[in-house]
Amino acid sequence: MIDWSKSNLVECNAPELSELSTWFSELKQAYQQETNPSLAIRKQRLQALKTQLTRYQDVLAEAMSDDFGGRSHTESIMADVLAPVLDIKHVLSHLKGWMKSQRRPTEWLFKGNKLEVRYQPKGVVGIICPWNFPLYLSLGPMITALAAGNRCMIKMPPNCPKTTKVLKRMLAEIYPTDLVRIVDGSHPEAMEISHLPFDHLVFTGSPASGKLIMANAAANLTPVTLELGGKSPVIVFDDYDIQTAASRIAHGKGFNSGQICIAPDYAFVPESRVTEFVEALKQSHIAMYRDIKGNADYTSLVDEAQHQRFNELLEDAKQKGATITQCLPDGEGRKTPLYVATNLTPNMRICQEEIFGPLLPVHSYRDIDDVVEYITERPRPLACYLFSHDKELREHVLEQTHSGGVTINDWGWHVLNHSVPFGGVGNSGIGNYHGEEGFRELSHARSVLQMRGWFPIQLFSPPYGTWFRSWLCASLSASQIRV
16 A cells, blocks of 8 residues: 655644544543443444445545546445445344353363453554545444444545545434544644554555554554555466456456555566467456546546656656556546556566556566565565466465465455455555454453362462472473473
8 A cells, every 4th residue: 555645754733633632532531431332332333334324325436536536436336335334244244243252261270260251342443544445444444443342533534535524424423523533634644643542553554654653653552453555466377368367457457546455566477478468458458448538437546646656657667678558548637547567677666666556567477486486575465366277376376475365366356355354464564454353353352260269279379288299290291301
């Protein structure tokens, strides 16, 4: 995930920070009045959000389109409205089971006593949201946080003011501000929010900013969940149909105009099929969009900073010898067609930086182990996409590489399945906030041991007799070192 706003690093002034502290105190005080909401209350809160998303879906899509300068209505509904609704449905179906205490076996020394783990809310969760999916990446963590019984402060991105306005209106109808507080993008920036002593902090952004967020949180010993993106690879194996692979990868680069943390970032294609693959990508892009001028299905690059950075990446690749294939004529404004880059060299920025736009570098390969080596020598990505029907080959790559998640024979759809965790690994992130794993992450797992009245615990107190020492040592391994 890329952070485009340099203002993320600017210190806020004292009055604004004081206001944030006041809001945080209100959330904290409200949590102290309700430290463990019932199942019924949690479900009611989530059901209310689900209803609001259904009611506001078109208004939200229009607001996001205005913020982007043109965004696909259908893609906004699919990613920013339907995805959280699916998440809520999954949570509502499983929350009762997740909330139950879990019985655990005691050590034999404590046999007969009761041992369990209880999952209690952490308290106040901070959520720092990026602009590319301003609803899904704010509401997704919020859904998990509310399911776990927490309260939330959500920092919205500065370049989505209309979306933020609608979101505040929508949530104000169902939640008090001491349950969920939305902080405008124009308010103190992400780095300042991260100084507050949250009980947990969820950040979506770049690895560079993630390190700063984590350092700020460390001052308060605040645990963090970081979703940081990265360069997610695609591998097209020789056994897979090139046209089908190209069509699905082209969709991954066209959806939200490639401005997705899990977008295919670069592809590896068998050396003998690169030309065929590039042409198939171009034709797939044309078939989906035909002409991006005035095309309501095609999304603009979000702002001028993103547009300028994209053009700089493209120009850098051209100057360093890349062959660039433009798949459609330019659109109006910031609507940018898919570009495919071949004849790559390692010093090109597109081979080093997360692209976050409609540009796909294509590498050729002869031996799959060379591809595995290339991937493993670089920071671990958020996603990996394998196109092959050969289970043995796929398993070989899966066993030898790491990524936050994987989709086989397509791109990205593992994220819309909310029964599995979503998160990164290594440079692409820490922790999860989907499914049961997300619930556990935003809950405190509290160990509770209940000692029975009849249990002879006094045997564990001095004076220790010879018989007790012998009995205790007998519980250890028979292989002991004698001095």
